[in-house]
Amino acid sequence: MASIARKNLFEDIPRFLVAQAGIMFAVSLVTIQVGILDGFGRSTTRLIEQSDADLWVGAQEMLHLEVTLPIPLDRLLQARKVKGVQRAEALMNRTVVWLDSSDRIVPARVWGFNPEGQLFGQFKFVSGAIADVKQPYTFITDRSNLASLNLNQVNDVGRIVPFKAKLVGLTEYTQSMSSSASLFTSLENANAFGGGNSNSLNCVIQADQVQCLNPNGLAATALDQPQTPPRRLNPADPITYVLVKAEPGTDLQALKRDLEAALPGTRAHTKAEMTEITRTYWRERTGIGFILGLGATVGVVVGMVVVSQILYSSVSDHIKEFGTLKAMGASDWVIYRVITEQALWMAILGYIPSMALCLGLGVWTVAAKGIVILITPVTAIAILGVTVVMCVGSALFAIQKVTHVDPAIVFKA
Amino acid sequence: MTASQINIADFVSPSTCATPSTEDLARWQRGVLERTARQAVVAQGVEMTFGSGAVSSTVLQGVNLEIPYGEIQLLMGPSGSGKTTLLSILAGILTPTAGQVHLLGQEITGMSKEALANFRLNNIGFIFQGFNLFPALTAAENVEVALRMKGIRGKVAKQEAQDLLRQVGLGDRLTFLPRDLSGGQKQRVAIARALAGNPRLIMADEPTASLDSHSGHTVIELLRDLAKESNRTVLMVTHDPRLVDVADRVTHLEDGILVS
Ligand SMILES: Nc1ncnc2c1ncn2[C@@H]1O[C@H](COP(=O)(O)OP(=O)(O)OP(=O)(O)O)[C@@H](O)[C@H]1O
Ligand SMILES: [Mg+2]
Numbered sequence: 001m002a003s004i005a006r007k008n009l010f011e012d013i014p015r016f017l018v019a020q021a022g023i024m025f026a027v028s029l030v031t032i033q034v035g036i037l038d039g040f041g042r043s044t045t046r047l048i049e050q051s052d053a054d055l056w057v058g059a060q061e062m063l064h065l066e067v068t069l070p071i072p073l074d075r076l077l078q079a080r081k082v083k084g085v086q087r088a089e090a091l092m093n094r095t096v097v098w099l100d101s102s103d104r105i106v107p108a109r110v111w112g113f114n115p116e117g118q119l120f121g122q123f124k125f126v127s128g129a130i131a132d133v134k135q136p137y138t139f140i141t142d143r144s145n146l147a148s149l150n151l152n153q154v155n156d157v158g159r160i161v162p163f164k165a166k167l168v169g170l171t172e173y174t175q176s177m178s179s180s181a182s183l184f185t186s187l188e189n190a191n192a193f194g195g196g197n198s199n200s201l202n203c204v205i206q207a208d209q210v211q212c213l214n215p216n217g218l219a220a221t222a223l224d225q226p227q228t229p230p231r232r233l234n235p236a237d238p239i240t241y242v243l244v245k246a247e248p249g250t251d252l253q254a255l256k257r258d259l260e261a262a263l264p265g266t267r268a269h270t271k272a273e274m275t276e277i278t279r280t281y282w283r284e285r286t287g288i289g290f291i292l293g294l295g296a297t298v299g300v301v302v303g304m305v306v307v308s309q310i311l312y313s314s315v316s317d318h319i320k321e322f323g324t325l326k327a328m329g330a331s332d333w334v335i336y337r338v339i340t341e342q343a344l345w346m347a348i349l350g351y352i353p354s355m356a357l358c359l360g361l362g363v364w365t366v367a368a369k370g371i372v373i374l375i376t377p378v379t380a381i382a383i384l385g386v387t388v389v390m391c392v393g394s395a396l397f398a399i400q401k402v403t404h405v406d407p408a409i410v411f412k413a
Numbered sequence: 414m415t416a417s418q419i420n421i422a423d424f425v426s427p428s429t430c431a432t433p434s435t436e437d438l439a440r441w442q443r444g445v446l447e448r449t450a451r452q453a454v455v456a457q458g459v460e461m462t463f464g465s466g467a468v469s470s471t472v473l474q475g476v477n478l479e480i481p482y483g484e485i486q487l488l489m490g491p492s493g494s495g496k497t498t499l500l501s502i503l504a505g506i507l508t509p510t511a512g513q514v515h516l517l518g519q520e521i522t523g524m525s526k527e528a529l530a531n532f533r534l535n536n537i538g539f540i541f542q543g544f545n546l547f548p549a550l551t552a553a554e555n556v557e558v559a560l561r562m563k564g565i566r567g568k569v570a571k572q573e574a575q576d577l578l579r580q581v582g583l584g585d586r587l588t589f590l591p592r593d594l595s596g597g598q599k600q601r602v603a604i605a606r607a608l609a610g611n612p613r614l615i616m617a618d619e620p621t622a623s624l625d626s627h628s629g630h631t632v633i634e635l636l637r638d639l640a641k642e643s644n645r646t647v648l649m650v651t652h653d654p655r656l657v658d659v660a661d662r663v664t665h666l667e668d669g670i671l672v673s
Binding site for chain 1: 497500501504506507527530531532533534535537539541542543545546547548549550554558559562618
């Protein structure tokens with residue numbers, strides 16, 4: 001059966017294309033803003049989500065994943081004795097300075113974990129493997145960091161000041177967008193890397209003059225010279241978190257309380273709480289939610305203006321035909337249906353290419369920039385809803401124009 | 414005859430009369446039934462005033478008109494005399510300032526907007542000077558839209574649209590868009606559309622005014638044949654003297670008053 005709505009829409013192809021361009025602009029803008037917001041939020045908590053730990057135990061002063069105070073490794077040993085704990089592993093986080101082969105420095109963040117453990121490091125590898133970081137002074141990192149670290153491939157060497165450090169693996173989806181480059185390695189390596197940049201000037205006072213052995217804090221070791229392997233950790237060494245896997249069926253809230261009681265100065269968070277704390281921190285701290293929300297709103301407003309304008313002019317062009325339908329005895333609803341159907345067609349035909357465009361753009365930004373535009377099925381459906389509401393809402397203008405049309409106009413030649 | 418001379422009792426519901434006798438009631442019913450049974454269209458004391466106060470203009474002044482079933486009634490008159498206004502009122506598109514209109518035995522003045530729209534949908538086919546076809550729809554689709562509004566859908570509607578277009582001689586133009594049809598052909602599509610759902614009344618405003626004499630002639634003959642074939646009542650406003658030949662009755666409107 002002939003659809004007046006569809007035929008009216010395609011009657012004037014240039015106008016239709018302008019309308020669709022406007023809708024695509026609006027939908028893409030909204031999708032990208034929401035996608036970046038989601039991608040950003042997700043990226044800040046990736047390490048938490050990829051971990052198999054049920055509970056994260058850290059210093060009670062913890063602000064979010066990356067800002068907290070150290071706790072002694074001894075807490076790990078204490079945690080293993082708490083009833084209900086199936087498995088506990090240490091996680092260490094240190095800020096370091098990366099010095100690339102052309103002597104440029106970049107802030108970086110070292111994460112030390114147990115490469116033989118099960119609670120951290122289930123990364124998606126592009127090359128290399130987790131066991132590779134058992135070698136001294138090695139690390140793996142997200143492949144999106146290669147450019148900022150000025151590295152090309154696995155086995156390239158640079159410095160985590162003052163040590164030389166070798167890249168042994170590349171991962172995907174492990175870098176937080178809010179954070180400096182994350183370098184993953186064993187606990188022992190991380191402890192060495194992280195302790196290294198203190199007091200590394202190695203200066204002394206000789207005859208009232210300060211003499212430094214390495215004036216810019218760099219170890220004298222040449223890149224091809226062997227380094228003394230990192231030492232084993234002892235219970236007094238600082239770590240950042242104790243990751244806990246609970247025995248099946250354990251009440252996590254009760255286990256949290258037991259752990260906090262047994263481990264002085266700590267607080268335990270479930271995985272969900274840890275995610276929420278961190279994501280909320282970044283959203284609020286950066287105002288990114290507000291900025292991207294503003295962008296998305298602009299998109300919707302632009303979309304509504306374009307769609308209203310197009311529908312209104314389409315209806316104005318056909319006002320006589322709509323009047324004719326009314327004169328012939330069509331109820332207002334028949335006419336609303338035509339206009340609403342036209343709006344729905346515009347919504348669907350604007351939505352599909354926009355989504356395709358955004359998905360394509362997302363693939364490109366991940367590959368090229370490490371920026372994730374995350375479009376989950378929920379987001380996609382929600383944006384379809386926004387698009388439909390936007391288009392149908394815009395139809396209201398046109399609808400009220402038709403409602404007020406006097407069927408007597410049909411006799412005006 | 415003016416509005417004050419009408420036998421009001423014929424048109425006032427018995428319940429508003431003071432204690433009518435059964436005889437009164439029977440007479441009243443007979444009166445209404447007889448009049449409206451013979452007449453497809455009855456207009457009584459129709460007045461129309463546009464605007465109000467100083468800027469008001471009275472276009473129709475107490476128009477009375479009766480059109481029997483199956484007849485073709487022509488309404489002629491100079492430009493601005495109120496022909497279109499009267500047609501709109503008789504078709505239930507405009508509400509008169511005063512007076513009553515009965516169509517097919519039902520009083521339409523006083524019907525709700527929805528009831529009126531429904532009445533038009535089921536009983537009246539319209540033909541306009543400007544054709545008023547949907548430019549984006551083919552000839553067949555334009556007819557189908559009218560059928561769909563009347564509850565005829567799908568294959569049945571498709572077949573019926575084709576039949577109607579064949580009746581008006583456009584069986585070979587089903588998939589043509591209005592822009593690819595001549596004026597006369599467009600008007601024939603409009604006639605097919607007006608016939609959709611087989612309404613008993615056809616209301617046409619200057620159906621041949623936009624047509625050259627040849628296609629005007631085709632349209633005139635078509636209208637006559639279609640009206641006579643199925644005993645439809647046709648009210649046609651026109652300037653076209655050629656239409657007088659096909660009409661059963663001709664009425665002239667001058668300055669809002671019928672003179673015939
Ligand atoms: N909606 C309106 N508001 C005010 N005046 C109106 C309106 N519609 C019609 N009129 C006036 O009523 C008068 C009669 O108009 P109408 O269109 O009925 O004339 P007509 O006989 O059909 O003329 P024509 O032959 O030119 O079509 C005109 O003076 C017109 O200006
Ligand atoms: Mg007129």
